[in-house]
Amino acid sequence: MLRGAGFSSSRGWVDELVCTLGSQHLIRLKTSMGASKPRFDSLTSQARSACVADALDRMEQLAPEDFIARGSVVYSVAYA
Numbered sequence: 001m002l003r004g005a006g007f008s009s010s011r012g013w014v015d016e017l018v019c020t021l022g023s024q025h026l027i028r029l030k031t032s033m034g035a036s037k038p039r040f041d042s043l044t045s046q047a048r049s050a051c052v053a054d055a056l057d058r059m060e061q062l063a064p065e066d067f068i069a070r071g072s073v074v075y076s077v078a079y080a
Helices: 023-032 036-041 045-059
Strands: 009-020 068-079
Touching: 023 036, 023 045
Parallel strands: none
Antiparallel strands: 009 068
């Protein structure tokens, strides 16, 4: 595909991407973007605080490996 687009040299590979997310970071992601943001934003300030506190309490029950996100990524590099 890359050569067909005019690149003279290319290579591609699939590898696993592993990312560890802390509970605070995960909550920031879930409350500031994506499908959950509008619902979170619609809560009162008091309800938002209670929601975050409840989520943190529940996350304390999880093991560190429960915060590891894994996925396959297709990498490619090409030169013109």
